[in-house]
Amino acid sequence: MLESLRNKRILAVVAHPDDEVLGLGGTIHKLVNEYNCVIRAIILGEGITSRSDQRDAAKWNKELKQHRKNIQSSIKAVGFESVGIYDFPDNRFDDVNVLDLVKVIEKEKEEFKPSVIFTHHGGDTNVDHQLTFQAVITGCRPMSHEMVKTIITFETPSSTEWQAFNHPLYFRPNMYVGLKKKNVDAKIKAMESYEFEKRAYPHPRSPEALTILAQKRGIEVGENYAEAFMIIRSIN
Numbered sequence: 001m002l003e004s005l006r007n008k009r010i011l012a013v014v015a016h017p018d019d020e021v022l023g024l025g026g027t028i029h030k031l032v033n034e035y036n037c038v039i040r041a042i043i044l045g046e047g048i049t050s051r052s053d054q055r056d057a058a059k060w061n062k063e064l065k066q067h068r069k070n071i072q073s074s075i076k077a078v079g080f081e082s083v084g085i086y087d088f089p090d091n092r093f094d095d096v097n098v099l100d101l102v103k104v105i106e107k108e109k110e111e112f113k114p115s116v117i118f119t120h121h122g123g124d125t126n127v128d129h130q131l132t133f134q135a136v137i138t139g140c141r142p143m144s145h146e147m148v149k150t151i152i153t154f155e156t157p158s159s160t161e162w163q164a165f166n167h168p169l170y171f172r173p174n175m176y177v178g179l180k181k182k183n184v185d186a187k188i189k190a191m192e193s194y195e196f197e198k199r200a201y202p203h204p205r206s207p208e209a210l211t212i213l214a215q216k217r218g219i220e221v222g223e224n225y226a227e228a229f230m231i232i233r234s235i236n
Helices: 025-034 061-078 098-112 127-139 181-192 207-220
Strands: 009-014 038-045 082-088 116-120 150-154 175-179 225-234
Touching (some): 009 098, 009 127, 025 038, 025 061, 025 175, 025 181, 025 225, 038 098, 061 082, 061 181, 082 098, 116 127, 175 181, 175 207, 181 225, 207 225
Parallel strands (some): 009 038, 009 116, 038 082, 116 150
């Protein structure tokens, strides 16, 4: 499967700053450096204001500006060519018309022309992740003119694994990307750029936990490290 991504233009569509690292940072680093892929990230939500009872962007203006600086440091660490940053309300995508999310994805597709999209798993506990997935599926309906031929979802530590085990959309990977330590190190470096999102062990977003998850996913498929995915659609 990975060989089929060689030389491709790939779009990573995520809900929050740091999701583009947590879900596939090691894979991005590998695809850019070994498979000649050109990869752009779209970050739909601002990622901060849910820490207040009411959304008040002015209250968080300083943090939002720093968050955007952190995004730039992060994407450089793993190798994204570019990033599109939007301002949908953090953890309040259910107050947004899904059509508005779809329109952003359609606009980005038209400009970047990807053939592959990576996005959130539709069964995550986080509502923004769920609706990002739904917007991608809606915006990439497999009609004759659709340019996106492959849709792949990733797990997001501190969301995906916290879903109830008997949820009908529980994450069940059917694709693994074997990684080297340098890929995992790049992912951790990128995550450490996010001063408002990184956490200490044993939180799932800590450097130690991210390494352990990469090792666990690697063990599942006979690799030292790996990231796990679900292929939702692949048209060849």
